[in-house]
Amino acid sequence: MPLRPLPLVVALLSASAALAHSGVSNPAVKARMHTMMQIADNTKVLGDMAKGKTAFDAEAARAAAAAIAAHSASVTALFSAEEQDPKSEALPAIWQDFETFSRKSEALTLAAAEAAGSIQSEADLKPALAGIGGACKSCHMDFRKPQ
Template sequence: MKHLALTLIATFPLATMALAHDGVLNPAVKTRMDIMANIKESLGVIADMAKGKTPFDAAKAETARQTLAIASAKLAPSFEAQETDPKSEALPAIWSNWGDFTAKANDLILASHGMDVSSLPALQDGLVSAGQTCRACHKPYREKK
């Protein structure tokens, strides 16, 4: 199990989650992208520690976890109106499966609240659980460009 977790951490695709931000005209779309960027940034702090790129720091990890939890709570509400933009990667399936979309957003909220970042091994496990919720939602609801 530990081995699997470390493999998942090594391949954690945060770096490839490119931002499509620039040139977005619809402010509602920009807002939800900003929330997602905030999610990426806070989880990135945790991922860097998990990978040993930065030294483990429980206080910094806890701040990042709290930022992640706050941003996660804004995720689903920011998609409530069906807004679009040429730059958006959001798929229409979001709004035809709204209940499932919000359930997946809720999984991230739960993962961010349940994360134990008080030690490096616990933080690594927490990263894997949170990371799975990103993938679970991007796969059906975010267009690959």
Template sequence: MSVFKPALFALPLSVLIAAPALAHSDVKNPVVMDRMMTMKAIQGSMKTLGDMAKGKIPFDAEKATAAAAAMAHDGKKVPEKFRANETDPKSEALPAIWDNFDDFVQKSEAMVAAAASVGTIGDESALGAALGKIGGTCKACHRDYRE
């Protein structure tokens, strides 16, 4: 059994969590704002899991399980939110999304599948495994499709 090392997730989680807040300032395009809000909801669920893993908030199996389920639920909306090639100077979405939309959708679906597959997060070990599984899919998509 591997032991979860929260420090391994500290930088990626902080980047995933902080950047969207800055990007929402002064967004003019309502389509872009809508998709940013969807991504912010996913980010909020990831923050819940990350904060539990780092000990910033107490581990709560019910909240952790609900956060993963919310990521799967909200993640299902992502492909449709990005279908239209809408832009805004504050958007962090790269044009590569629309150049490689099928790959973008596959990566989005991989995140949904990972979040849905974790099931009940009953203890810190399961939390670490869930973060590893979900976080890898977030990183894969952000690496290719986000500034």
């Protein structure tokens, strides 16, 4: 996976998630959005290190990856009920093919958990981020409204 688009993906995730939260009235949708924002914020930590915007810190990188794994582990449960809100970015395809959605969510959890256990040096960061970003993109392509 080319890494150049990754900073753009991280920036778009953060910006769109922040804007999407305003005006959400359904508490279940708000909880889902909060979890996704936590994932985006921690992905941004890794992306900023990969771009050189912040200094590489192996402990902080592992902590961010672990946080992504922890938050993504709850995604399937958060989406188990078909809750909607006008501000929701979730597509009905989630509930039409919940098995695939769950599998893709699990792929993110596994990629982030692997990253949390493997990032030791700056050289480990970009492959770890590519795995996390690839899992996010795979799910968003099928199950999130286009931005």
